[in-house]
Amino acid sequence: MSRTMLGFGFGPIQAGLFFYEAWRTGRFGRFVVADVVPELVDSLNRAGGAYRINIATAGGIEHCEVRGVQAFNSRTPAGREALAEAAAGADEIVTALPSVSFYGAGEPGSVVDILSEGLRRRLRAPGRKRAVIYTAENNNRAAEILEAALRKNMGADADPALELCQCLNTVIGKMSGVVTDAAQAAGQRLESMTPGCGRCFLVEEFNRILITSIRWPDFERGITVFEEKPDLLPFEEAKLFGHNATHALMGFLARRKGLRFMDQIRNDSGLFDFARRAFIEESGAALCRRHAGIDPLFTAAGYRAYAEDLLSRMMNPHLRDSVERVVRDPRRKLGWEDRLLGTIRVALGHGVRPDRYAAGAAAALEMLAGAERRPTDSLLSEIFEEARAPERERAEVAAIIRENALKLAEFS
Numbered sequence: 001m002s003r004t005m006l007g008f009g010f011g012p013i014q015a016g017l018f019f020y021e022a023w024r025t026g027r028f029g030r031f032v033v034a035d036v037v038p039e040l041v042d043s044l045n046r047a048g049g050a051y052r053i054n055i056a057t058a059g060g061i062e063h064c065e066v067r068g069v070q071a072f073n074s075r076t077p078a079g080r081e082a083l084a085e086a087a088a089g090a091d092e093i094v095t096a097l098p099s100v101s102f103y104g105a106g107e108p109g110s111v112v113d114i115l116s117e118g119l120r121r122r123l124r125a126p127g128r129k130r131a132v133i134y135t136a137e138n139n140n141r142a143a144e145i146l147e148a149a150l151r152k153n154m155g156a157d158a159d160p161a162l163e164l165c166q167c168l169n170t171v172i173g174k175m176s177g178v179v180t181d182a183a184q185a186a187g188q189r190l191e192s193m194t195p196g197c198g199r200c201f202l203v204e205e206f207n208r209i210l211i212t213s214i215r216w217p218d219f220e221r222g223i224t225v226f227e228e229k230p231d232l233l234p235f236e237e238a239k240l241f242g243h244n245a246t247h248a249l250m251g252f253l254a255r256r257k258g259l260r261f262m263d264q265i266r267n268d269s270g271l272f273d274f275a276r277r278a279f280i281e282e283s284g285a286a287l288c289r290r291h292a293g294i295d296p297l298f299t300a301a302g303y304r305a306y307a308e309d310l311l312s313r314m315m316n317p318h319l320r321d322s323v324e325r326v327v328r329d330p331r332r333k334l335g336w337e338d339r340l341l342g343t344i345r346v347a348l349g350h351g352v353r354p355d356r357y358a359a360g361a362a363a364a365l366e367m368l369a370g371a372e373r374r375p376t377d378s379l380l381s382e383i384f385e386e387a388r389a390p391e392r393e394r395a396e397v398a399a400i401i402r403e404n405a406l407k408l409a410e411f412s
Helices: 012-026 038-046 077-088 110-122 142-163 182-188 233-256 262-267 269-290 302-316 339-349 353-372 376-387 392-412
Strands: 003-009 026-037 051-056 061-066 069-073 092-095 131-135 167-168 176-179 198-206 210-212 227-229
Touching: 003 012, 003 077, 012 026, 012 051, 012 061, 012 092, 012 198, 026 038, 026 210, 038 069, 051 092, 069 077, 069 353, 077 210, 110 142, 167 210, 176 182, 198 262, 233 262, 233 269, 233 302, 233 339, 233 353, 233 392, 262 269, 269 302, 269 339, 269 353, 339 353, 339 392, 353 376, 353 392, 376 392
Parallel strands: 003 026, 003 092, 026 069, 051 198, 092 131, 131 167, 210 227
Antiparallel strands: 051 061, 176 198
C-alpha cells in the first residue's frame, strides 16, 4: 500500500483505466490527479476523493467506485507545489491529455514544468526511487516527445533524472467517453462521476493495454495487467490503421445514412460487411505483409480474430457510442499519417487496393467540405501541401479517393 499513482488529466481513460486498474490491485496507497478544470477538481474534493465509473460489459452496465483520490488544480501555486511533491515520490505516473501539445514547457502548471521540478526533487531524495511515466495521448511517439521536452527543460539535471524515470508509449484499444446528456444517463442508469456533477464516465471493460518494455529487469509495476512489448510500433499501427481507421470508416458512412449510434450499424448488413471486409482484407492484408513474423497478430488468422473481436466490441449497445462523436474533427482524421489517408498509403505501399477506406476518406472529405464550404479537391490538395506529400503518392491517393467517391451513393 506504499505506492503512489500520479495522473495528469482526469478524463475517462485516466479515471476508467489507469486509476481504476491501479485501485483494483490494492497495491497503491495514494492517488493524486492534476487537472485544469476547477469545477472537476472541486467536485472530486467535495466527494472526499471518491468517484464512480460506468463499465459497459456484454451484458449491461456495471458500476464501480474508486476512493482516495487527491485532486489539485495545476494552475494554482498550491496545486503546483502539491503536484511537484507527488511527482518526486510517485511510482507510476500517467499523462492522459487531449494531445501531446498539452505537455507544455516554460509555463506555470504545465506537465513538463511540474514533472521537471518533481524529478529534481527525486534526485535530491535518499534512495533515488525509480518511476515510469505512461503516455496515453494516442500518439505513436508520445514518450519520445515528452522525454525530449523534459531534457530541454531540465538542462544539466536531465541525464541523471531520466536515469530514474522512463517514459513509456502505450497502445490503448479501450473505448470510452463522457456522457453529459441527462436523458441518456437516465435511460442507461449511468452514475455521475460525483454526486450532482452531471458528468458520467462510460468505459468498456476491455483492459488489454500494451506498453513499452521497461528497461529495468527488477522494476515491479503496480499495475500488472498491462503487457510489455519490445517494439510497440507494429501494434500502434494495428490500432491506428485497423481499429481507428475502421471505426472512422463506419462513422462517416453511418452519418451519411442518418444513423445516430454506432451499434445501429449491426442492423445494416451492407455497411457492417463493408467495414468488416475493409478491416480484414485491406488493413489486415497490408499490415500482415508489413509486419510479417513479428507477432501472431500479424498472420491471417491472428488479424482476423483481432478484427472480429473489435467489431463485436464496437457494436456493444451499452457503450451507446454516438456517430457524432466518432466523426468529429474530420480534418485531423484526414491527416496524411492519420487513420484514413495513412491506411490508404500503407495499403498501396504493400500492393493492396484500399477501395473501402478510400470511400471512407471520400465521405470524410464530403463532410469537411460541407462544413467549410469548399471543394473536396481543394481540401485534399491543402492536406497534401501541409504534409509536404511526395507528388507520386499524392496522385495515387487522390485518384483512388476520387474513384471510390462514386460509391457513396450506396450509403445515403
